[in-house]
Amino acid sequence: DWSMAAFRQEAIRKIRAQVGDAKVICGLSGGVDSSVAAVLVHEAIGAQLTCIFVDHGLMRADEGTQVTELFRNSYNIPLVHRDASDLFLGKLDGVTDPEAKRKIIGTTFIDVFEEEATKIGGADFLVQGTLYPDVIESVAPKGGPSQTIKSHHNVGGLPERMDMDLVEPLRELFKDEVRALGRELGLPERMVGRHPFPGPGLAIRIPGGVTREKADILRKADRIYLEEIREAGLYDAIWQAFAVLLPVQTVGVMGDARSYDYVCALRAVTSVDGMTAESYPFDHSFLSQAATRIINEVRGINRVVYDVTSKPPGTIEWE
Numbered sequence: 082d083w084s085m086a087a088f089r090q091e092a093i094r095k096i097r098a099q100v101g102d103a104k105v106i107c108g109l110s111g112g113v114d115s116s117v118a119a120v121l122v123h124e125a126i127g128a129q130l131t132c133i134f135v136d137h138g139l140m141r142a143d144e145g146t147q148v149t150e151l152f153r154n155s156y157n158i159p160l161v162h163r164d165a166s167d168l169f170l171g172k173l174d175g176v177t178d179p180e181a182k183r184k185i186i187g188t189t190f191i192d193v194f195e196e197e198a199t200k201i202g203g204a205d206f207l208v209q210g211t212l213y214p215d216v217i218e219s220v221a222p223k224g225g226p227s228q229t230i231k232s233h234h235n236v237g238g239l240p241e242r243m244d245m246d247l248v249e250p251l252r253e254l255f256k257d258e259v260r261a262l263g264r265e266l267g268l269p270e271r272m273v274g275r276h277p278f279p280g281p282g283l284a285i286r287i288p289g290g291v292t293r294e295k296a297d298i299l300r301k302a303d304r305i306y307l308e309e310i311r312e313a314g315l316y317d318a319i320w321q322a323f324a325v326l327l328p329v330q331t332v333g334v335m336g337d338a339r340s341y342d343y344v345c346a347l348r349a350v351t352s353v354d355g356m357t358a359e360s361y362p363f364d365h366s367f368l369s370q371a372a373t374r375i376i377n378e379v380r381g382i383n384r385v386v387y388d389v390t391s392k393p394p395g396t397i398e399w400e
C-alpha cells in the first residue's frame with residue numbers, strides 16, 4: 082500500500098524528532114492499536130522503547146502468551162509482562178456494580194502500570210494508540226454511548242500525574258487504516274485483523290460478581306465460539322464476537338442426570354466504528370453447532386442463548 086508506506090516513513094521521522102534519545106514506554110493490551118503503535122515506535126527508536134503488559138487475569142484464552150511471544154520473539158522488543166491476576170481478582174471480589182467494576186480495574190491498572198514503569202527507571206514519553214475517532218469523541222462528545230454510558234478503560238487512559246509527554250502516532254488514523262499500517266509493518270494477519278477487546282476484559286462479560294472460576298468457564302466457551310467462527314470463515318465479516326457468562330443457573334439434563342448450571346450468551350455484531358451495531362445474522366445451524374459444542378465441552382454451562390440486540394438501544398458489551 083503506497084500511502085501507508087509513505088505514512089510509515091513520515092511517522093517514523095516525526096517520532097524521532099519528538100523523542101530524541103529519551104526513554105519511552107508503551108502499555109500493551111493485546112489489541113491492534115497498542116500493538117501497531119508499539120511496533121511503529123520500535124522501528125523508529127529501537128531499544129529506547131520498553132513495553133509493559135499488565136495482565137489482569139481477565140484476558141481471553143492465550144491472549145497474554147500471544148502478545149508476549151509476538152513482542153519478545155518475533156520483534157525482540159523489550160517487554161515487561163506483569164501477571165497481576167491475583168491483585169485484580171482480589172479487588173473485584175464481591176463487587177457486582179458494572180461501573181464499580183470498571184473503576185476498580187481502571188485504577189488498579191494505573192497503579193500496576195506505574196509500579197512497573199518506576200521499576201524500569203521511568204520514562205519521558207508514553208506511547209498511546211489513540212485513533213482519530215477517539216480524538217474527535219473527546220473534543221466534541223457526541224453524547225455517544227461510550228463516553229456517557231460507560232466509563233472507558235483502556236491502555237490509553239493513563240493518568241496525567243504520570244507526567245510524561247504523549248507519543249500518539251495513530252492520531253490521524255481510522256481503525257481500517259491502523260490495520261493497513263500494521264500489515265505494512267509486517268504484523269501477522271491474526272494480530273492485525275483482531276476484533277476489538279475492551280480494556281476491562283472478561284470482567285464486563287461476566288455480569289455481576291467476577292471470580293476466577295467464572296472467568297475460566299467463560300474463557301473456554303469463548304474460545305470454542307471463536308474457533309467455530311473462524312472455521313466457518315466468518316471472523317472477518319464480524320466486528321466483534323464473544324461469549325458472555327450470565328449470573329443465572331437453569332435446569333437441564335446431562336445423560337440421565339439433572340444439571341443446574343450457568344447460561345452462556347453469544348454475541349456477534351457488525352459495525353463500522355463501534356458506535357452503532359447490528360447483531361450478526363448467523364445461520365441457525367451455525368448457532369446450534371456452537372451451542373452443542375459449548376455445552377458438551379464446558380463444565381458449568383448447560384444452556385446457550387444468542388443476543389439479537391442492536392446498538393442502540395443495546396450496547397455491544399453487556400456492562
Ligand code: XMP
Nearest residue numbers: 227233234235277279280281355396397398
Ligand atoms: P459498547 O459496549 O459501549 O462498546 O457498545 C463499544 C466498543 O468499545 C469497546 N469497549 C471498550 N474498549 N475500554 C476499551 O478499550 C473499555 O472500557 C471499553 N468498553 C467497551 C467494546 O468492546 C466495543 O468495541
